[in-house]
Amino acid sequence: MRIGFDAKRYFLNKTGLGNYSRDLIRMLEKYAPENEYLKYTPKTGDQYINQPTSQKNIRLPQGFINTTWPNLWRNQRIVQDLKKDKVDIYHGLSGEIPLGLAKAHIKSIVTIHDLIFLRHPELYHPIDRWIYKKKFKHACEASDRIVAISECTKNDIVDLFHIPEEKIDVVYQGCHxxxxxxxxxxxxxxxxxxxxxxxxxxxxxxxxxxxxxxxxxxxxxxxxxxxxxxxxxxxxxxxxxxxxxxxxxxxxxxxxxxxxxxxxxxxxxxxxxxxxxxxxxxxxxxxxxxxxxxxxxxxxxxxxxxxxxxxxxxxxxxxxxxxxxxxxxxxxxxxxxxxxxxxxxxxxxxxxxxxxxxxxxxxxxxxxx
Missing domain, CATH: 3.40.50.2000 (Glycogen Phosphorylase B;)
Known part of the structure; x- marks a missing residue:
């Protein structure tokens, strides 16, 4: 199978979500090499691009529109690239998936790390809460499967987004x-x-x-x-x-x-x-x-x-x-x-x-x- 990843944090985030993305992909490449893993990112930064073995599996936005508006590419236009690359499953590693995956017949999985912005709204700006809720709720409803990083997060998804628990798998994080x-x-x-x-x-x-x-x-x-x-x-x-x-x-x-x-x-x-x-x-x-x-x-x-x-x-x-x-x-x-x-x-x-x-x-x- 060809698995595509939302790899923005893999390349651009040096802590939490970035560590999760890097660790998971590293584990899969080592212990489940029967699949091909493609990393889709608006840009790479300079931290990981210099690993020659991984360069062939990196996908960046191409063309004037996608490079000028990389967020538009990541949230919607990326689907055309996934179809061209014959991706079987797209995995959103940080609570988001693009629009239009189901219509393109591409299966999808989203990892939900937490719903802190709903459990402790006082810690977030109202606009940020609105954006997070919209993105995460869409991802949970539109994806074929949901990965929760703990039973606690799974319970929050069921409780706060009313998602059937049989749609959710708990897969714990590893570490470096x-x-x-x-x-x-x-x-x-x-x-x-x-x-x-x-x-x-x-x-x-x-x-x-x-x-x-x-x-x-x-x-x-x-x-x-x-x-x-x-x-x-x-x-x-x-x-x-x-x-x-x-x-x-x-x-x-x-x-x-x-x-x-x-x-x-x-x-x-x-x-x-x-x-x-x-x-x-x-x-x-x-x-x-x-x-x-x-x-x-x-x-x-x-x-x-x-x-x-x-x-x-x-x-x-x-x-x-x-x-x-x-x-x-x-x-x-x-x-x-x-x-x-x-x-x-x-x-x-x-x-x-x-x-x-x-x-x-x-x-x-x-x-x-």
Whole structure:
């Protein structure tokens, strides 16, 4: 079969949706090579185009209209290119599919990551909410199959868009291979020296925004002798955190980083004493999976999708309860045998997200269409 992908984020997004797109296509190319995978994108940027083996499967808009209005191409005119390329199935990897696929007799699948804009509308501008709802609802109704990245997201699709649950498959995300290799003590020491980090620290990874909710952790460690490393792009929420740090003379105890190379990030995960992820809402929570593969104990939120990602032996807290967060941190820092048990059981649990399993499940859905 020929599978076409909406690869805009594959090439142009360096975090969440981009990582999902790159990881899924990489897994499929490796473990389901019986299909041909074509990547359709308005442009490539300069990050991945230089891989010669993948250039032949990249499709860009052609002609004056499509190159002048690439969004029009991606949302509608792309169908003509899919027909010309004899694509059997088009997979929208980020909640969107173009108009006219069914009329062109091209089967379609859409991946829905989350419906946060409906569950927490206060986090989004009204115009953005309207656009997202229109795009996602159309994709869910018009596609032949829907892939949800968690049971939590599947339930939201059924509840909020009234889609029959038998139309939806849950296929969990995998993660980058960098997190799955054992890191040496030398690698860890070198990175700590480069970033000027202490031996023990808490780690949080994700955009620094209200939904990720890292400020309660900062407050929880105010009187604890443990620093916190935060890796992510800052938003206005960052200023709120900085104001608290300055008021409480904590500036030298919180380390902020962004733009780390994937290998550096993987070593950082493996170096952390505890990974803490107090997010309010996620479609899945891939940093939890990255931490478990890295052999790092996880503290995360007790509601929503997080137990799905963290498994039975991660530590779960109310992300709004500062004293509960503080108690969880103290308990794990003071009990190395408990941390060792969480590492061992976490590594066992996370094998359900292995690349081959994810690829075979997705390839089976393609074959069913």
């Amino acid at each position: 291979e960098a997190f799955k290799t054992i890191k040496t003590e030398e690698q860890k020491a070198n990175l700590r020296e480069k970033l000027k980090l202490p031996q023990d620290f808490l780690l949080n990874v994700g955009t620094i925004e209200p939904r990720k909710n890292i400020l309660p952790v900062v407050k929880a460690i105010k009187d604890l002798d443990i620093p916190l490393v935060i890796v992510g792009k800052p938003t206005r929420y960052y200023q709120e955190i900085m104001a608290y740090l300055q008021q409480n003379n904590m500036e030298n105890r919180i380390f902020f980083f962004q733009g780390l190379a994937m290998e550096e990030l993987a070593v950082l995960y493996a170096s952390a004493t505890i990974f803490i992820y107090p997010s309010i809402y996620e479609g899945f929570g891939i940093p939890i999976i990255e931490a478990l593969y890295s052999g790092t104990p996880v503290i995360t939120s007790k509601m929503g999708v997080f137990p799905e990602a963290g498994g039975p032996t991660s530590c779960y807290i109310d992300p709004t309860n500062i004293s509960e967060i503080k108690h969880a941190i103290i308990s794990l820092l003071s009990d190395s045998s408990k941390r060792d048990e969480m590492i061992e059981k976490g590594l066992e649990f996370v094998q359900k997200f292995n690349d081959e399993l994810v690829a075979k499940q997705m390839a089976s859905i393609y074959a069913s269409l």
